[in-house]
Amino acid sequence: MTDLLSLLWQRKLTLITAALIAGLLGYAxxxxxxxxxxxEGLLLVESRDQAIPELNQTVSANTPSAQRIRTEADILRSRALAADVVRELGLADKPEKEGLGAAISALVAPVTTWVRDSIASLLQPQLDENGQPLGAAPLDKVGLAVEEMQKNLSIGTAENSNVVVVRYVADTAEEAARVVNTLMDRYISQEVNAKRDTTLQANEWLTERLTALREDMEAADRKIEAYRERTGLLETSQGTITTLQLGEQQTRVAVARQELARAQAALDSALRSGNRGSAATEALTSPTVQALRTREAEIGARSASLAQQLGRNHPDRLAAEAELRDVQRQIGSEISKVVASLRREVDAARDRLAEAQSSLTSTSRTARTGAQAEVGLLALTREADAKRQIYQTFLTRAEQTRMASAQFPLARVISPAVAPYRPSGAPASVVAAFAAFVGLFLMAGLLILRRLTHGAFNSVQDLVSMTGIQNVGSLPALGRGRRNKMPALVLDQGQSGIAETLRALRLNMQTVAGGGPANTVLVTSSAIGDGKSTVASSLARLSAADGMRVLLIETDMRRPQLSAIFGAPWPGRSIEAVLNGETRFEDAIQVDERSGLHLLLSDRSSNNPQALIESRQFAELINRARREYRLVILDSPPVMRVADAVVLSQHSDAVLFAVGWERTSRTVVMEAMRRLPRSMRARMATVMTRVRPGRLDPLGYYEGYSKSASPDLKRLPAPGA
Incomplete structure (x- = not known):
């Protein structure tokens, strides 16, 4: 966010200019x-009347649905309704516009005429005598006026409201209000007429249908009467005669069975009483038996008392026992009579049940005989009931449609349009302010979008915050055709800003290495063209010119670039020859005549450079260079091209990563740094190259101070010299 705000602040003049231009354009x-x-006028859409399914009308609830409101809005903006309004108000005969619009039309009229004549000359075979294309419809003023009205008409609806907003824009306030009110009146009239026509059509159709249904119902009733006369089925309010007789016989059988069961239960109780003795006999309801039981109890009590007082053969005791036996014989005789009476009742009940069942059987046979006739009568009755129900339904619908013809229309005007006092639209000052803000935000969006889509680093702060790696300096771009000028410039202008920046870079590399002797520095980049070889050669040449013993090794054996600066290596004295054992290290070293820099260049003779870098001979070469030189600089291939830089980082004390300004995408740079060993991140530093001079970081670039030339130092000989 800070970087984006900084970008907008740097481009503040551009933003202000865009805002001013947009504001002036909006004002103009x-x-x-x-x-x-x-x-503007308001229409309230009422709920529809009860629908008539027979006429396939839409059924709606009390509250109009959103679909219904949108439908009415579409009717309001229809071409047919607009044509009625145009004809009623005579909008087709309205004079042409005057004022600024007419002035503009007068200015562009010559151009329009010339374009029209040119097109007509090209399409002459396809035009008629009136200048119109063949087959085209003739110009219609009414049609043009309708199109103009529809263009200026807007119909608004809300999701949870039944109100439709009708708005029309015109040249005059009176015309705007008149068109809106006429449109709403024509719409309501059209709704009333359509509803009246629909009602009349419904009444005619329902009347015809009612006549046909009434005839069908009467024919069904006549068919029922004829069937009854033919089958002899007499029907009362409770059903047919046969059905009533069958019910009565079933009731007789049920009553006879209950009587038989009751008589059989009484007989069984009497038989059980005679077997259980006197105690159970009291359950009998016969008065004679009850009196004899009472007498038996009295005699039994007296006999028991005499048995205690008198002897076994005493006359009184014997007389009492004889009387007791006589009473018991009488009780048995009475019980026998009761049982015989109960047997006669059971037989009579059984006879009555048999008679009732016989009558029921006879009646059932008669009912089965008329069952088929009753089924036919039931079918005819159901058919007649169905026709009568349909007739009643249609009769109700007919009454509803007659009532609907006298109801109000489906919409009403709740707010007619009045002539507005002020023109529509925002004032010019508001439009200008809004346009200025829009222009400002659009320009800011374009600047931010350009920054985000470009995806390259364009500031040291952005590079440090994104990578988390220390930056040790920024070097400017020297322009096209001056690619190799920086290595010569640091010698010609030893006190220039570039030279001072490289010296500061060399000192900062000691800090990157943790305070130790960083005498082996790997210079690499993420992609080709970031200026790594220029940085390596310039740093090495300036350090050698400052009196340091420096060795520059060209480890980029695939595409060597240092030969373009220092010249091609001597035949057979390249780094490939040293690593292959074809020549000695000291014999392959070349000396830069201007700075005294020692060079170990590549002749691109190896087919497998990575194998040479991973060999034991290369490690021995680096160890010897560490001992004999104060600063060893390795110019390696880009990290994203080959893995040579990853291997070379293992032989380095520090890594100097060159990042091209607004050149290489951030994703590529981050991925290149990720590929290097994690242990090297603490000993890595970045240098931003090819920075536009006006965008140099003042904290990482030195402007230079003295204009005197560098002293002519004694040049160092080669190790074998």
Whole structure:
């Protein structure tokens, strides 16, 4: 966010200019537009009457649905309704516009005429005598006026409201209000007429249908009467005669069975009483038996008392026992009579049940005989009931449609349009302010979008915050055709800003290495063209010119670039020859005549450079260079091209990573740094190259101070010299 705000602040003049231009353009366009007035009216869409399914009308609830409201809005903006309004108000005969619009039309009229004549000359075979294309419809003023009206008409609806907003924009306030009110009146009239026509059509159709249904119902009733006369089925309010007789016989059988069961239960109780003795006999309801039981109890009590007082053969005791036996014989005789009476009742009940069952059987046979006739009668009755129900339903619908013809229309005007006092649209000052803000935000968005889509580093702060790696300096771009000028410039202008920046870079590399002797520095980059070879050669040449013993090794054996600066290596004295054992290290060293820099260059003779870098001979070469030189600089291939830089980082004390300004994408740079060993991140530093001079970081670039030339130092000989 800070970087984006910094970008916007740096481009503040661009943003202000864009805002001013957009504001002035908005103000000018607003002033150039003709004055327009907007008239507005409100329509309330009522709920529909009860629908008539027979006429396939839509059923709706009490509250109109959103689909219904949108449908009414579509009717309001229809071409047919607009044509009625145009004809009623005579909008087709309205004079042409005057004012600024007419002035603009007068200015562009010559151009329009010339274009039209040119097109007509090209399409002459396809035009008729009136200048119109063949087959095209003739110009219709009414049609043009309808299109103009529809263009200026807007119908608004809300999701949770039954109100439809009708708005029309016209040249005059009176015309705007008149068009809106006429449109709403024509819409309501059209709804009333359509509803009246629909009602009349429904009444005619329902009347015809009612007549046909009534005839069908009467024919069904006559068919039922004829069937009854033919089958002899007499029907009362409770059903047919046969059905009633069958019910009565079933009731007789049920009553006879209950009587038989009751008589059989009484007989069984009497038989059980006679077997259980006197105690159970009291359950009998016969008065004679009850009296004899009472007498038996009295005699039994007296006999028991005499048995205690008198002897076994005493006359009184014997007389009492004889009387007791006589009473018991009488009780047995009475019980026998009761049982015989109960047997007669059971037989009589059984006879009555048999008679009732016989009558029921006879009646059932009669009922089965008329069952088929009753089934036919039931079918005819159901058919007649169905026709009668349909007739009643249609009769109700007919009454509803007659009532609907006298109801109010489906919509009403709740707010007619009035002539507006002020023109529509925002004032020119508001439009200008809004356009200025829009221009400002659009320009800011374009600047930010350019920054985000470009995806390259364009500031040291952005590079440090994104990578987390220390930056040790920024070097400017020297322009096209001056690619190799920096290594010569650091010698010609030893006190220049570039030279001072490289010296500071060399000192900062000691800090990157943790305070130790960083005499082996790997210079690499993520991609080709970031200036790593220029940085390596310039740093090495300046350090050698400052009196340090420096060795520059060209480890990029695939595409060596240092030969373009220092010249091709001597035949057979390249780094490949040293690693292959074809020559000695000291014999392959070349000396830069201007700076005394020692060079070990590549002749691109190896087919497998990575194998040479991973060999034991290369490690021995680096160890010897560490001992004999104060600073060893390795110019390696880009990290994203080959893995040579990853191997070379294992032989280095520090890594100097060159990042091209607004050149290489951030993703590529981050991926290249990720590929290097994690242990090297603490000993890595970045240098931003090819920075536009006006965008150099003041904290990482030195402007230079003295204009004197560098002293002519004694040049160091080669190790074998």
């Amino acid at each position: 366009v607003t002033k150039a537009m003709p004055v327009r007035f907007a008239g």
